[in-house]
Amino acid sequence: xxxxxxxxxxxxxxxxxxxxxxxxxxxxxxxxxxxxxxxxxxxxxxxxxxxxxxxxxxxxxxxxxxxxxxxxxxxxxxxxxxxxxxxxxxxxxxxxxxxxxxxxxxxxxxxxxxxxxxxxxxxxxxxxxxxxxxxxxxxxxxxxxxxxxxxxxxxxxxxxxxxxxxxxxxxxxxxxxxxxxxxxxxxxxxxxxxxxxxxxxxxxxxxxxxxxxxxxxxxxxxxxxxxxxxxxxxxxxxxxxxxxxxxxxxxxxxxxxxxxxxxxxxxxxxxxxxxxxxxxxxxxxxxxxxxxxxxxxxxxxxxxxxxxxxxxxxxxxxxxxxxxxxxxxxxxxxxxxxxxxxxxxxxxxxxxxxxxxxxxxxxxxxxxxxxxxxxxxxxxxxxxxxxxxxxxxxxxxxxxxxxxxxxxxxxxxxxxxxxxxxxxxxxxxxxxxxxxxxxxxxxxxxxxxxxxxxxxxxxxxxxxxxxxxxxxxxxxxxxxxxxxxxxxxxxxxxxxxxxxxxxxxxxxxxxxxxxxxxxxxxxxxxxxxxxxxxxxxxxxxxxxxxxxxxxxxxxxxxxxxxxxxxxxxxxxxxxxxxxxxxxxxxxx
Amino acid sequence: xxxxxxxxxxxxxxxxxxxxxxxxxxxxxxxxxxxxxxxxxxxxxxxxxxxxxxxxxxxxxxxxxxxxxxxxxxxxxxxxxxxxxxxxxxxxxxxxxxxxxxxxxxxxxxxxxxxxxxxxxxxxxxxxxxxxxxxxxxxxxxxxxxxxxxxxxxxxxxxxxxxxxxxxxxxxxxxxxxxxxxxxxxxxxxxxxxxxxxxxxxxxxxxxxxxxxxxxxxxxxxxxxxxxxxxxxxxxxxxxxxxxxxxxxxxxxxxxxxxxxxxxxxxxxxxxxxxxxxxxxxxxxxxxxxx
Numbered sequence: 001x002x003x004x005x006x007x008x009x010x011x012x013x014x015x016x017x018x019x020x021x022x023x024x025x026x027x028x029x030x031x032x033x034x035x036x037x038x039x040x041x042x043x044x045x046x047x048x049x050x051x052x053x054x055x056x057x058x059x060x061x062x063x064x065x066x067x068x069x070x071x072x073x074x075x076x077x078x079x080x081x082x083x084x085x086x087x088x089x090x091x092x093x094x095x096x097x098x099x100x101x102x103x104x105x106x107x108x109x110x111x112x113x114x115x116x117x118x119x120x121x122x123x124x125x126x127x128x129x130x131x132x133x134x135x136x137x138x139x140x141x142x143x144x145x146x147x148x149x150x151x152x153x154x155x156x157x158x159x160x161x162x163x164x165x166x167x168x169x170x171x172x173x174x175x176x177x178x179x180x181x182x183x184x185x186x187x188x189x190x191x192x193x194x195x196x197x198x199x200x201x202x203x204x205x206x207x208x209x210x211x212x213x214x215x216x217x218x219x220x221x222x223x224x225x226x227x228x229x230x231x232x233x234x235x236x237x238x239x240x241x242x243x244x245x246x247x248x249x250x251x252x253x254x255x256x257x258x259x260x261x262x263x264x265x266x267x268x269x270x271x272x273x274x275x276x277x278x279x280x281x282x283x284x285x286x287x288x289x290x291x292x293x294x295x296x297x298x299x300x301x302x303x304x305x306x307x308x309x310x311x312x313x314x315x316x317x318x319x320x321x322x323x324x325x326x327x328x329x330x331x332x333x334x335x336x337x338x339x340x341x342x343x344x345x346x347x348x349x350x351x352x353x354x355x356x357x358x359x360x361x362x363x364x365x366x367x368x369x370x371x372x373x374x375x376x377x378x379x380x381x382x383x384x385x386x387x388x389x390x391x392x393x394x395x396x397x398x399x400x401x402x403x404x405x406x407x408x409x410x411x412x413x414x415x416x417x418x419x420x421x422x423x424x425x426x427x428x429x430x431x432x433x434x435x436x437x438x439x440x441x442x443x444x445x446x447x448x449x450x451x452x453x454x455x456x457x458x459x460x461x462x463x464x465x466x467x468x469x470x471x472x473x474x475x476x477x478x479x480x481x482x483x484x485x486x487x488x489x490x491x492x493x494x495x496x497x498x499x500x501x502x503x504x505x506x507x508x509x510x511x512x513x514x515x516x517x518x519x520x521x522x523x524x525x526x527x528x529x530x531x532x533x534x535x536x537x538x539x540x541x542x543x544x545x546x547x548x549x550x551x552x553x554x555x556x557x558x559x560x561x562x563x564x565x566x567x568x569x570x571x572x573x574x575x576x577x578x579x580x581x582x583x584x585x586x587x588x
Numbered sequence: 589x590x591x592x593x594x595x596x597x598x599x600x601x602x603x604x605x606x607x608x609x610x611x612x613x614x615x616x617x618x619x620x621x622x623x624x625x626x627x628x629x630x631x632x633x634x635x636x637x638x639x640x641x642x643x644x645x646x647x648x649x650x651x652x653x654x655x656x657x658x659x660x661x662x663x664x665x666x667x668x669x670x671x672x673x674x675x676x677x678x679x680x681x682x683x684x685x686x687x688x689x690x691x692x693x694x695x696x697x698x699x700x701x702x703x704x705x706x707x708x709x710x711x712x713x714x715x716x717x718x719x720x721x722x723x724x725x726x727x728x729x730x731x732x733x734x735x736x737x738x739x740x741x742x743x744x745x746x747x748x749x750x751x752x753x754x755x756x757x758x759x760x761x762x763x764x765x766x767x768x769x770x771x772x773x774x775x776x777x778x779x780x781x782x783x784x785x786x787x788x789x790x791x792x793x794x795x796x797x798x799x800x801x802x803x804x805x806x807x808x809x810x811x812x813x814x815x816x817x818x819x820x821x822x823x824x825x826x827x828x829x830x831x832x833x834x835x836x837x838x839x840x841x842x843x844x845x846x847x848x849x850x851x852x853x854x855x856x857x858x859x860x861x862x863x864x865x866x867x868x869x870x871x872x873x874x875x876x877x878x879x
Contacts, residue, residue, distance in 0.1 A: 046682070051682045051685075073818050098861065098864055099864065100866075104681055105618065105622075105624045105685075105823055106683065106819065106823065108624060108685065109624065109815045109818070109823075110861075110864065111818065112815060112858065113812070113813065113816060113819070113856070113857035113860055113861075114857070114861075115816060116812050116853070116854065116857055117854045117857045117858065117861075119623055120851060120854040121848070123850070124848070124850035126853060238807070243682075243686060243689070244686065247682070247683070247686055251682075276701060277701070279693065279697040279700075280694060280697040280698060280701065282693065282694030283690050283691070283692075283694035284690075284694060286686075286689070286690035286693060287672070287687060287690035287691060287694065290686045290687045290690055291672065291675060291676065291684060291687060294676075294680075295748060296681045348635070431616070440854075537779060561650075566838050
């Protein structure tokens with residue numbers, strides 16, 4: 001259904017110049033296309049939660065680059081336009097290196113400032129840009145030779161149609177694939193994304209570079225279409241227009257920026273009738289849009305045209321998980337060697353050594369403040385160690401970033417924020433399959449057969465994992481609608497998705513009732529049955545004593561006991577550490 | 589040589605006081621409400637235009653007119669919070685941000701319609717002759733502006749540290765839910781915070797408007813600079829906004845004097861980029877970046 005509508009709209013748009021449409025309207029459509037390139041790029045970065053309110057700087061950089069190359073070296077726009085896109089992407093990459101570590105409001109304000117600096121450079125660097133007087137006489141667009149110069153609005157209209165179509169295709173492929181899922185995951189829960197093996201930095205950088213390249217291409221087009229440039233290109237107002245197009249259209253969606261740029265190119269034109277009150281009315285419309293349709297027009301259109309959810313596809317369960325049985329490797333699966341973490345003068349973890357054997361379930365217990373969580377955080381790269389090493393599969397992983405640790409097959413489940421709340425249960429697990437992807441970026445863009453097969457495989461895997469934890473029927477449900485116990489199970493499925501060899505569980509039974517806890521125990525046992533090793537921190541002694549092969553007891557950051565449950569229950573120092581709570585141990 | 593340097597620094601400190609006022613308002617609003625106020629420059633502009641109207645057009649007493657202008661800007665701020673931002677409190681961060689962008693378009697264009705775009709001066713009551721202190725010359729309106737800025741900064745500090753509403757603001761800043769549980773009327777705190785932040789911007793606009801020019805777009809650059817100030821000082825950090833404001837004022841004054849006046853307005857952001865390389869969390873920000 002959607003496809004039919006898409007074809008009809010595309011055909012009408014392509015036929016417009018032959019339907020006697022006035023040049024004035026063709027010009028508006030060209031400008032809408034131009035703003036679409038800009039809005040689509042902004043939308044891509046916003047998918048990861050980063051709003052670039054200096055986007056117009058990249059538009060301007062692209063325009064000046066293409067124009068100056070043409071003016072000074074007489075190179076055809078056919079070459080200067082891609083060069084402008086590349087150069088702009090390069091500038092975006094530089095700015096990204098500096099700013100992508102910033103989040104939220106900081107990123108927004110720094111990008112605003114960047115655009116202002118570039119505007120001042122364009123105004124003051126007279127030799128290069130001729131300053132506020134502007135740059136007239138930019139050569140018009142030609143297709144490689146003077147004879148093939150684009151003159152009419154119709155020519156430019158088709159050139160823009162090609163560029164906008166390409167942008168729609170490219171951003172569509174990104175947003176509806178694992179890249180889009182990764183970006184959404186970074187926005188909704190960055191820690192969980194990283195611990196599932198998704199690098200927040202490299203994905204936001206990819207979005208930034210693509211977004212800047214699109215802005216550079218739009219700038220190049222503008223330069224040769226209007227043939228006059230001035231520093232006003234860098235004005236904040238331009239960025240505001242783009243942002244409004246993204247939000248009014250529907251941020252995070254593929255079609256949103258397209259709808260938004262069409263509507264918000266034409267609305268200000270109609271407002272010309274209001275003469276003096278035009279900008280005032282424009283502001284009022286902006287405010288109403290932001291206040292009353294923050295989710296965007298596409299959201300309301302979508303309610304009219306129901307989309308078909310791609311089903312995970314039936315067929316046999318396709319669950320590869322763990323090595324199958326405990327491999328009798330020589331080294332331990334995971335080892336801490338003399339790890340120490342200090343907070344000020346206090347040693348939260350003091351010279352802790354422990355080994356997790358392959359296929360073992362090991363619990364780390366101790367009274368509150370014993371250093372269990374800190375030890376956990378060191379293993380997963382959340383907290384740097386002041387001394388000592390963490391070895392995984394015999395390799396030192398002490399100072400690796402979180403996503404690298406996850407990539408190697410050591411994955412943690414968080415205690416509280418263990419899901420991506422907005423996404424469906426299936427998408428939650430699918431997102432975490434990221435590490436298993438083998439296809440390259442170009443394959444993803446071109447949707448090669450290998451890439452589509454991989455996507456289908458991961459979809460089946462995600463469904464199988466949901467079945468495995470008993471949430472098979474909840475696949476389309478948004479994670480935030482699941483109960484606390486169900487969210488914990490979903491968290492487990494997410495942790496299993498990257499096919500780890502070692503699983504770290506942070507108080508998996510906290511907040512669960514007795515029935516849910518025994519279901520969880522059954523699952524952890526089943527996971528071990530597939531050859532995974534499990535390290536868990538837990539207060540629920542029933543779970544610890546009933547499930548674990550061995551227990552390590554911490555008190556004040558020091559290991560005070562280690563051994564099988566029966567031994568630990570009788571250990572005098574453990575009983576002393578728990579004071580009266582020795583009874584709890586005896587209970588189990 | 590030295591006299592010139594000191595002169596630049598003194599001029600910078602006076603303008604910096606105005607930036608600090610802007611910055612405090614912005615940083616309080618962000619710290620407590622998690623809203624980046626893109627209409628901050630418009631409150632600055634309104635402060636100047638209210639003073640122009642009350643004093644230059646209607647002939648009210650200068651000091652009375654200044655006070656009334658600042659209060660009026662506070663009222664506009666309270667209205668904006670009540671009618672717009674309160675409805676968007678639980679939306680993602682970019683939504684209230686874009687709402688303030690829209691508000692800035694509305695207020696600025698309303699100002700163009702009300703007062704026409706041509707720049708105006710406020711013929712204040714101070715003598716145009718400079719006061720000379722050794723080799724330094726400062727016109728008295730600038731001394732007045734500097735003194736009022738200092739008084740307002742100290743006053744804001746006392747308000748936050750010593751009063752009931754200040755305590756409620758600090759509680760809301762730390763943990764909104766806990767504050768609400770402890771009986772703080774969070775709605776009132778939000779409204780007061782936004783009105784107070786707007787009034788500080790208005791005061792800054794009235795002071796600098798009396799020193800320089802008054803025109804509808806005067807807030808654009810002022811807003812950009814207050815952004816620079818709060819990033820330098822760390823978003824939500826009171827002391828950071830003061831130091832950031834003074835630092836920006838002085839470095840602009842020195843930059844314009846010794847390097848190039850064309851790039852004067854870029855200095856703040858160049859400082860920020862250098863700062864980001866060294867301390868991404870701002871001068872006084874905590875090590876962890878707020879989301």
